[in-house]
Amino acid sequence: MALRRGSLIGEYIRRQRQQAKMSLRQLAAQAGVSNSYLSQVERGLRKPSAAILNQIARGMHISSQALYVQAGLLQDRSPHSDALAAIRGDTTITGRQRQVLIDIYESFRKEKPARDSRHRLDSSDEPRSQTRLAR
Amino acid sequence: MALRRGSLIGEYIRRQRQQAKMSLRQLAAQAGVSNSYLSQVERGLRKPSAAILNQIARGMHISSQALYVQAGLLQDRSPHSDALAAIRGDTTITGRQRQVLIDIYESFRKEKPARDSRHRLDSSDEPRSQTRLAR
């Protein structure tokens, strides 16, 4: 049997983890799953249950929804997670810092090919960020 | 015994099914799961995976979210205004832009009491400058 699973969920997790500069074990510990299992999940050898996805999401500080969507368990839904609102409501940083973030965020939004009218569905990052495995 | 699980998900499904005046087998067929399994799920003897929940939701014409919430796999709404989570989940900007925001955000939090001002917004090991983002 081929394991040619979509595995986009696994790749997504790995990408997010690396972007957050976490080791596999680190994330595993933080999420409360075993590192071995997480390894297999990331490589698409195993298909994690929703409960596990949930834990992973929490461990990575991303929304469960985002993961579910990636896993194909949930379509679409709430494309606007409203980062702005979250930033504005964040009290762990100063007002000045908040304003900086907001400014940057908004400049990003403008920079984007905002031509797109309808909400985008694919959500994923750049298509070409290929892992380049040191080793 | 001792299966006194929460099983609210099961009860919920059964209630919805009966309200729709469907038989267990009918729903099972429409959802593409076995009737035996559906029976066990409804009585809380088994904990269905998200994939199964998805199929059931489709078979009952209710939203997947509703079921996930009932199953405790998803919280009703965005629970917190976790800025990091929101940024990570934001699909209206590119992954690189996200990463920039995240880096800045984290540097802000590290900054703590403006004493140790180690502004290291960059210093990344990734060549993300001049990301002109085609498309």
Next chain:
DNA sequence: TCAGATTGTTCGCAATTGCAAGCAGAGCTG
């Protein structure tokens, strides 16, 4: 009354999930 259809349920069993433990390398530090 007896065959047939429908209801929900129980009973194995193959396949899968998820874990603990242990493996091979890379990267340091003395």
Next chain:
DNA sequence: CAGCTCTGCTTGCAATTGCGAACAATCTGA
């Protein structure tokens, strides 16, 4: 070099999922 720690990966193994196939009740209808 040895020793330690980090990285991710592989290997059994118990527990669980999910299904097919039967089972007991109930409701027809001829």
